[in-house]
Structures are given as C-alpha cells and as structure tokens.
Amino acid sequence: MPSPTEGRRVPAILCAGTAVIDEIFRVGRFPTPEEKVHATAFLTLGGGCAANAAVTITRLGGRASLAAPLGGPAGADSIGDRILDGLAREGVDCRSIVRMPGMGSPISGICVDDAGERTIVTYRDDRITEASVSDPSSLVADVDAVLADNRYPDFALPICREAHRRGIPVVIDGDKAAREKDTLLANASHVIFSAEALRETVGMHDLAAALKLLAARINVFLAVTEGANGVLWFEAGAARRMPAFRVQAVDTLAAGDVFHGAFALALTEGQSPVAALRFAAATAALKCTRFGGIGGAPTRPEVDAFLQERG
Ligand code: ADP
Secondary structure, eight states: OOOTTTTSOOOEEEEESOOEEEEEEEESSOOOTTOOOOEEEEEEEEEOHHHHHHHHHHHTTOEEEEEOEEEESTTTOHHHHHHHHHHHHTTOBOTTOEEEETBOOOEEEEEEOTTSOEEEEEEOOGGGGGOOOSOHHHHHTTOSEEEEESSSHHHHHHHHHHHHHHTOOEEEEEOSOOOTTOHHHHTOSEEEEEHHHHHHHHTOSOHHHHHHHHHTTOOSEEEEEOGGGOEEEEETTEEEEEOOOOOOOSOOTTHHHHHHHHHHHHHHTTOOHHHHHHHHHHHHHHHHTSSSGGGGOOOHHHHHHHHHHTO
8 A cells, every 4th residue: 555655745844842862761660769770771862842753754754854952062062962963863954953052952861660651850951942043934934834842932933933924734742831822822723732731731630621621712723642541632612532552552751742743744744633643643652662762753664554454
C-alpha cells in the first residue's frame, strides 16, 4: 500500500519553543529523599517539546525547522553545541536557533522507572526567555504549518502571529498552564494541552468539562492528551474520547512531543484533525515501547505498519 506522502511535496513545519539536553537514567523505581539508587541504563540526547517534535517530523518523512532560544556562543556553551549536533544528525534545519551570549543552554536530569513513568528536573537560565527572532515573517514564508510549545510564549508569539496572518495551521502544544486571554492561543488554529496544563489553565479537574469551558472562550480545534487514557477533543458541542493504542510502555518520556509533531505533520498532509489525532496516537504509542526519550521516535514505515496491523 503506498504511503500517504508518496508522490507529494514533502510538507515543511516550523517548530518553535524549547530545546534542551536530556540526561536519562533508567531506574527500577524512583529514589526517595536521601536514597541512592543504581541506574540500569543511561543516555544523553536532545530533548524539549519543540525540538522533539521537529525530530519526530523528520523521522516521519516531513521537513522540520526549529526556532528555539539556546545559550551561547558556539564553542562556549557545550550543551547548546551538543543540542545542535544532535538535531543536525536528525536532519532538522537549525538556522533559526537564537543563541544568547554568556548563557548556558537548558538541561534536564530525568529518571524513567520500570513502569515507563518519568520524573524530570530542568535547569534553565531564565534570561534565555529574553531571546527573540529578528524576522518572523521570513521564518514562516516557506512552511506549511507552525507548531509551537508554550514554554517561551513571548518568543513564539511573533512567529505564530505571522503564521496566523498567512492562514496556515498554527498548532499549540499546551505543555504548561496558559494565561487568561493568552495571545498565543488567540493566534492558534489547533491547541492540544497535556492533562495537567489544561486542568491548571481552567481550574477544573474534569477534562471533558474543562475542554467545554475553554471551547466557549476560544475558537480553535481543542484537544487534551491523557497518557495511557488517550486523547479527548471537542467537537459539535461535546468532548469525545479516542483511547490510546494498547502497548507495553517502557518509556513515556517525550510521548506528548512526539504526539504533537505527528499531529502537525498529518494536518499538513491533508488529514482531518481527528484522523491526525489517531496518527499521532499511533506514533506516540510506538515511541512509548522504546527506552530513550526522543531516541525512540518511530519512522514512517513503522507507523504505517503499526496502523495497518491495528486496523
Ligand atoms: P505529555 O507527556 O505531554 O503529558 P501524554 O502523557 O498525555 O503527554 O501522552 C501523549 C500521548 O501519547 C497520549 O495521548 C497517548 O496517545 C500516547 N501515550 C502516552 N502514554 C502512553 C501509553 N502508556 N500507552 C500508549 N500510548 C501512550
């Protein structure tokens, strides 16, 4: 069966937001305070919502560029240099990365336990939030969609505004609570929250009710991911649920980022938002079966085969 991308122009997506280094320890269980535990595996590789989404897109056969603030300059900030090397190996166009002189790039220490769950500690120099892109309209001139996480809203906003003005899809990864009357959301076409971020944004535990409340305030395609419980989206006045694919999860780190990257790519290929959710769920489920954060993101033939096998 031919892949949906065969014979078509390869879509290009600009991802905007965070890029970090992930130092990932695999542990039997998380340490308690004062306790030392041995890791059974260790990996260090790139991470961060937007960077992980960009890697997902290239692995799935799309073109991805990344606009993200990093420390700098090159040679002085080894973490940033490592992030860029890793992204270049994945075929991500990094020309829109902004390096901030005299600052270190963000870094995360992560434990993944036997159940595939993770705990994350991140260090970032907060001055990095002062970074900005010089020409947002040229950044979006040649792309089919923008995908932005909301970790650096002031950095991503001019990019989303330009993309919105051009009428291309603007997908927001609501990875943290959004502000009331959030201008990033006002420039979006599709917003997919993580469960905790939506709960905090709306101040309500029930995800279906939270979606409904937010849908009354913003006119976008609205969804929320809930780990192994799948994804809910709002359509025709009600919240609907798509269950996650059942897999043996060994590492859920980066599942949300992979989900967003796959969703954005599927939209640019002409899939409906609901079909794109399913494609994203399959891509994220496959990622969860492999240890190593974004290193476990699948390729397009793997996702196509998985979807065919699961009907
Ligand atoms: P985030 O990391 O942003 O909180 P989630 O944990 O909600 O993201 O996961 C995003 C998506 O990844 C889910 O909606 C689901 O499709 C998929 N996923 C996550 N965990 C699992 C799992 N254990 N089994 C199958 N799919 C999963």
